[in-house]
Amino acid sequence: MATDVHGSVTDEEEEIGAVGLRKEQRAVRAASGAAVQVDGLVRAFGGRAVLDELQLDIQTGEFVALLGRSGCGKSTLLKVLAGLDRDIEGEVLVPRRKAVAFQAPRLMPWKRVWRNVLLGLPGRPERDTAVRALEEVGLGHRVDAWPKTLSGGEAQRASLARALVREPDLLLLDEPFGALDALTRIKAQQLVAELWQERGCAVLLVTHDVEEALLLADRALVMEDGRIAYETTVDLPRPREISDPGFGALRARLLERLGVAGAQSTAPAHSPADSSTDRAAEAA
Amino acid sequence: MVPVSGRRRVVPRWVRRTVGPVALVVLWQVLSATGVLEGDILASPGTIAATAGDLVSDGTLPSAMLVSLQRVAVGLVLGGVAGVVLALVSGLSRLGEDLVDATVQMLRSIPWVGVIPLFIIWLGIGEAPKIALISLGVAFHLYLNVYAGIRGVDAQLVEAGTSLGLSRWGLIRHVVLPGALPGAMTGLRYSLATAWLALVFGEQVNADDGLGFLMNQAREFFRTDVIVVCLVVYAILGLIADFLVRTLERLLLQWRPTFTGQ
Numbered sequence: 001m002a003t004d005v006h007g008s009v010t011d012e013e014e015e016i017g018a019v020g021l022r023k024e025q026r027a028v029r030a031a032s033g034a035a036v037q038v039d040g041l042v043r044a045f046g047g048r049a050v051l052d053e054l055q056l057d058i059q060t061g062e063f064v065a066l067l068g069r070s071g072c073g074k075s076t077l078l079k080v081l082a083g084l085d086r087d088i089e090g091e092v093l094v095p096r097r098k099a100v101a102f103q104a105p106r107l108m109p110w111k112r113v114w115r116n117v118l119l120g121l122p123g124r125p126e127r128d129t130a131v132r133a134l135e136e137v138g139l140g141h142r143v144d145a146w147p148k149t150l151s152g153g154e155a156q157r158a159s160l161a162r163a164l165v166r167e168p169d170l171l172l173l174d175e176p177f178g179a180l181d182a183l184t185r186i187k188a189q190q191l192v193a194e195l196w197q198e199r200g201c202a203v204l205l206v207t208h209d210v211e212e213a214l215l216l217a218d219r220a221l222v223m224e225d226g227r228i229a230y231e232t233t234v235d236l237p238r239p240r241e242i243s244d245p246g247f248g249a250l251r252a253r254l255l256e257r258l259g260v261a262g263a264q265s266t267a268p269a270h271s272p273a274d275s276s277t278d279r280a281a282e283a284a
Numbered sequence: 285m286v287p288v289s290g291r292r293r294v295v296p297r298w299v300r301r302t303v304g305p306v307a308l309v310v311l312w313q314v315l316s317a318t319g320v321l322e323g324d325i326l327a328s329p330g331t332i333a334a335t336a337g338d339l340v341s342d343g344t345l346p347s348a349m350l351v352s353l354q355r356v357a358v359g360l361v362l363g364g365v366a367g368v369v370l371a372l373v374s375g376l377s378r379l380g381e382d383l384v385d386a387t388v389q390m391l392r393s394i395p396w397v398g399v400i401p402l403f404i405i406w407l408g409i410g411e412a413p414k415i416a417l418i419s420l421g422v423a424f425h426l427y428l429n430v431y432a433g434i435r436g437v438d439a440q441l442v443e444a445g446t447s448l449g450l451s452r453w454g455l456i457r458h459v460v461l462p463g464a465l466p467g468a469m470t471g472l473r474y475s476l477a478t479a480w481l482a483l484v485f486g487e488q489v490n491a492d493d494g495l496g497f498l499m500n501q502a503r504e505f506f507r508t509d510v511i512v513v514c515l516v517v518y519a520i521l522g523l524i525a526d527f528l529v530r531t532l533e534r535l536l537l538q539w540r541p542t543f544t545g546q
Contacts, residue, residue, distance in 0.1 A: 106444035110462040120448030
């Protein structure tokens with residue numbers, strides 16, 4: 001599964017797969033069923049290490065949520081995994097087929113929605129390919145629209161269709177619901193959960209919303225000072241509800257790890273109704 | 285109680301807006317007819333209209349317009365190609381920027397009308413200096429706007445394009461050039477205005493045909509009516525050019541969020 005290597009890459013122009021693991025090592029790792037393997041990853045900006053000897057493994061088909069306060073380096077890590085930042089040290093192993101959905105939809109405003117979906121696909125993809133992908137995210141009726149005419153939620157779904165049409169083995173989501181209103185956000189989260197269950201690709205979701213992480217992920221990671229400082233498996237039955245008894249406890253633990261004061265004392269006592277109001281407050 | 289929708293029906297806006305110009309022309313005609321404004325200073329609107337009719341019917345004005353239009357067209361094409369090519373070179377590569385941009389920025393500080401004497405020495409007094417002058421004005425405007433357009437393309441979109449697997453050429457074709465198009469269209473509009481201006485300046489120099497020649501000739505005989513006709517023609521041609529660019533923008537930039545031309 002993991003076919004791509006880039007590590008110890010100091011020259012920006014250097015191609016993926018240039019340095020890093022030896023061939024036989026690569027083969028061993030590829031057989032182990034890991035979609036992402038990161039070992040000793042360092043990324044420094046002007047002498048300050050934003051990613052500091054970071055270790056990370058994501059299994060094939062696993063949904064991992066990456067939490068952390070702003071500036072902790074989680075977006076930097078996502079960029080490295082996406083192959084957008086090659087100025088790194090250490091070993092990074094990711095699938096060749098990967099796709100990113102950013103916080104802003106980043107659709108090309110000068111291309112109609114379906115052309116945006118097909119942008120960058122190899123060969124001469126058919127319009128039907130785009131139509132199918134857009135139908136999958138419930139945008140079958142906006143195929144020919146200009147991006148400027150889409151609502152925030154629609155644009156984000158188009159961006160998701162653009163990522164999924166690449167049939168990625170690894171889907172990287174950089175706070176894709178951050179700019180959506182509370183109701184649209186819930187729908188978009190449900191959509192991502194469904195699509196992930198159909199596709200079975202590995203997902204790394206970068207977010208600062210603890211409840212979003214617990215609703216979607218198999219495993220939640222907390223990033224701090226450029227490393228994964230804490231991780232917990234989210235062993236709750238799907239589809240998940242905020243009212244689940246295990247939910248509040250996990251939420252409190254993660255909030256505490258994220259340094260939100262007073263979270264532990266109040267969170268376990270929460271009724272489901274309270275949680276949902278909190279949720280809206282967090283979104284705002 | 286006051287009805288919220290209580291708008292009084294008044295004279296339509298376009299009628300109100302026409303009143304000023306019409307009043308001015310009427311005043312002008314009255315001043316000329318009463319002899320306050322002499323024909324040698326400024327011909328009356330009536331005389332000007334009659335002269336325009338004569339110039340059109342005897343073929344003088346159409347042939348002069350054709351010559352002038354040709355100059356603008358050739359200058360626009362030559363200057364446009366030069367400006368866009370230079371902008372692409374300096375916009376798309378660091379090396380190109382270092383080589384081209386500093387030079388262009390330096391030359392830009394020279395007022396382009398001021399080079400007319402040099403152009404006459406270098407190129408004589410035929411078509412060449414006129415076309416060169418138009419090209420020069422056009423090239424600078426297009427260069428500046430296309431270059432700024434390329435460099436102003438949203439870095440986030442470029443990053444998204446990279447993450448979608450676009451090659452360098454793919455990025456240029458699908459992200460950078462379309463992103464620079466609004467800037468290019470602004471540049472085209474400015475450069476058209478400059479082209480007319482350069483034409484007027486250029487044709488004052490020893491022209492033996494064209495609108496400028498017509499004006500120079502008229503000056504010798506104090507024919508203010510002919511001069512005004514030529515000025516009006518310049519204005520109309522400028523308006524038509526602007527209309528063409530606006531139409532082009534409407535076709536090419538309909539994706540823009542700020543677009544309101546529908």
